[in-house]
Amino acid sequence: MADAYLPLLADFALEPAEDAAITNALASDDPWGFASTDPAEVEALKSAKDKILSYHLQRHHDQCCYCRGNLHGAGPYMTDREHILPKGKAKFKPYSYALWNLAAACKRCNMQFKGQSEAFVIDTVDATKFEDGANYLFVHPNFDRWDDYLERVEVAKGGKRIVGFEFVSNDPKASYTHTFFNLKELVMNTFDNKQGALTQAETNELGKLVLDLAERYRQRAS
Numbered sequence: 001m002a003d004a005y006l007p008l009l010a011d012f013a014l015e016p017a018e019d020a021a022i023t024n025a026l027a028s029d030d031p032w033g034f035a036s037t038d039p040a041e042v043e044a045l046k047s048a049k050d051k052i053l054s055y056h057l058q059r060h061h062d063q064c065c066y067c068r069g070n071l072h073g074a075g076p077y078m079t080d081r082e083h084i085l086p087k088g089k090a091k092f093k094p095y096s097y098a099l100w101n102l103a104a105a106c107k108r109c110n111m112q113f114k115g116q117s118e119a120f121v122i123d124t125v126d127a128t129k130f131e132d133g134a135n136y137l138f139v140h141p142n143f144d145r146w147d148d149y150l151e152r153v154e155v156a157k158g159g160k161r162i163v164g165f166e167f168v169s170n171d172p173k174a175s176y177t178h179t180f181f182n183l184k185e186l187v188m189n190t191f192d193n194k195q196g197a198l199t200q201a202e203t204n205e206l207g208k209l210v211l212d213l214a215e216r217y218r219q220r221a222s
């Protein structure tokens with residue numbers, strides 16, 4: 001298993017009560033939805049799930065693991081605890097709490113495109129391949145570095161916004177991810193009123209905005 005992010009999956013640890021709650025949940029028919037009759041265990045499981053989510057958000061700098069959309073401050077209505085091998089399929093239930101099989105995603109990517117699909121898994125039977133990024137057609141949220149394949153560019157100021165994606169690799173994973181999550185749909189540019197190339201004046205205005213923003217935040221940080 002090649003871990004592509006920090007902090008490392010291997011450095012994650014839960015309290016004994018949280019680990020015990022997960023063990024019991026995994027022994028049930030519905031590991032992720034497991035509802036214990038013991039209030040302390042309910043609390044321990046919730047706490048474990050919260051810790052897992054915040055760990056994954058930290059690894060991806062509070063961004064969706066698939067589209068790089070912002071999840072900072074987005075809260076539970078926007079942020080999904082994503083199961084890469086879908087938890088709804090019986091054969092993948094044992095991985096419901098596997099840290100490598102979990103990530104943080106935006107609702108759009110998870111609900112609208114990912115769902116219960118397993119189309120992006122090359123070998124869906126041989127479990128020895130599940131912890132190998134090479135077994136996934138898309139950029140795996142834990143085993144592959146998203147920025148090695150794609151780049152998301154985003155600038156927002158004064159109600160105007162540019163969002164774009166660039167391929168930084170010819171690897172098929174880049175285009176598969178781009179297509180699977182329909183990243184093209186997220187592309188927008190309201191700095192440009194003419195739906196075409198930016199004029200020199202608009203380019204200058206945009207460049208100045210970015211430089212102003214960078215300078216303002218540099219001063220604030222010092």
Ligand SMILES: [Zn+2]
Nearest residue numbers: 064067106109
């Ligand atoms: Zn997303």
